[in-house]
Amino acid sequence: MSGSTVDASGYRPPGPAGGRSGGLRVLRVVGELNFGGTEMRTAELLPRLADAGVQVHLVTLHARVGPGPLAPMVRRHGGSITAMPLDLRFPGRFRRLLRQLRPDVVHVDCGNFSGVVLSLAVLAGVPGRVAHFRGDDNQPRSLRRRVTRWLFGRMLRMSATDILGVSPSSLTFGFGRDWADDPRCQVVLNGLDLDRLRQPGFDDLRALVGAGADGLVCLSVGRASPEKRRWLLPPIVAALDARGVTVHAVLVGPGDPADDARVRAAAAAVGVADRVHLLGPRDDVGGLLRQADAVVHPSCLEGLPGGVLEPVALGIGTVAADLPGVRYIGEHLPGVTIVDTDAAPRAWADALLAAAAYTATTDPAVAVDRFGRSVFAIDAAVATHLAIYRRRASTRRRPVVGVPNSRGRLPVDSER
Structure with missing residues (x-):
């Protein structure tokens, strides 16, 4: 091709x-x-x-x-x-x-x-x-x-x-x-297109993963790659297990055989394989997010992460690693709980509970309206x-002169 x-x-x-x-x-x-x-x-x-x-x-x-x-x-x-x-x-x-x-x-x-x-x-x-x-x-x-x-x-x-x-x-x-x-x-x-996120989901998320009415459903959205660190989710689930809190972690996004295997191995190692679910890519991410109690975004390399921006736009509390782009979102919108990039699972677990509490006390309509008036609209x-x-x-007919200027770059249109 x-x-x-x-x-x-x-x-x-x-x-x-x-x-x-x-x-x-x-x-x-x-x-x-x-x-x-x-x-x-x-x-x-x-x-x-x-x-x-x-x-x-x-x-x-x-x-x-x-x-x-x-x-x-x-x-x-x-x-x-x-x-x-x-x-x-x-x-x-x-x-x-x-x-x-x-x-x-x-x-x-x-x-x-x-x-x-x-x-x-x-x-x-x-x-x-x-x-x-x-x-x-x-x-x-x-x-x-x-x-x-x-x-x-x-x-x-x-x-x-x-x-x-x-x-x-x-x-x-x-x-x-x-x-x-x-x-x-x-x-x-x-x-961010809020209309897309408002589209109805295909499934009842709790029924899909077998979560009970009292358990927490934690979503993580992102493709499978090493920097996304999806394998951190099972130890977080186990840390909450130790406190008597039942959590189902749901991973949404394109998979990768090696990365998927690492996630499953991590889940088996801490005894939570039945509560870590890899759904793969979905066209109804907004519908799934609206059903989540919290979102965890453990990536260690981002610019302005959609995996944080999307749930926050819907009023879903989100936990993310301390990265510049994450801090930037947190400076403009509420709902972001930031943890140290190398934090232990128990710190992520504490943050997840705080994020779930934010979700439970936030009116989705208020969050959507706030996002629509934000710099991210x-x-x-x-x-x-x-x-x-x-x-x-508008400069199309002007000749391009390929001679670097004194600052070491080609001349460009001076209109800004």
Whole structure:
């Protein structure tokens, strides 16, 4: 499937002969299509961008298009999905796609590697070149990774017209501590579509997992990967067991054989295998969240975690590790209980009980109304994206001069 458009309908991106539509054309580049924070937030923006005349085409840097919501949403709104794996042929294929689509903006969600993609967009004369940092990449790196990251970062600084981060910390860790001094940088909070979370669930959650009326149901939403630390849930359940509190832990999100096995082994080791449930990916996350007593999000690596933002929006008490993005949410909305990243299971258990108490005393309608008036409302994210896209598209006829200036980057439109 290398370099081909992945679409069951046989859709191909329009070529120059077809002319340009009256709206804006954005080429969005992501790593791999699957259920995840980047994909969910992008999918929620698409209908609103389409209503404003923006046509989004998608490139995935992986040969496989996964089961997440973004692919059908792109097709539904007239876009295309092109699988373009990273190999020696990638630069030529990507430049050919740019000539074919003639986008007004290339918007890349690939960390510092975005610099490579945006450099190709410079050569193709694309006026808008957006790099988007989604996470706090604060993990130890090998010498090779540090060198590669520095090189890609230099390319990004020279090629991007706009540099976005989902939180201040994502720009600090991704772009640099000096991000506030660069006029291209700005925080664009992930907008959250409350309408999606209000959709009815498919199941009665307590009946589904066999939880009694007096037990607590704790939900954890996120894909299976080491940094999500899903294997912490069973020891937390066991710590509450020791206090006479019955808890069912329900894990929702795409699985991974090795990670799933680690969760099950941890549950068996502490004797709670019958109360740890792996449901896999679900389309009714909002319906499940509304039935939970509390949410636990043990991830140690995040940007602005949807696994915390979504339950808090619905008035569900949430426990999360002490990360910059989590603290940022807690500064703006109630319902977040923060524990030390390396806290023992008993500390997580204490926090879970506090989160359940918050849920029990919170009116969901009040929480939803409060969220709708917060900085995380989706309308604000849509407005910011449209402002960036329209500003950059308005410069389309201006020549791109590929000569770095004295600050070591390519000239960009000075309008902010």
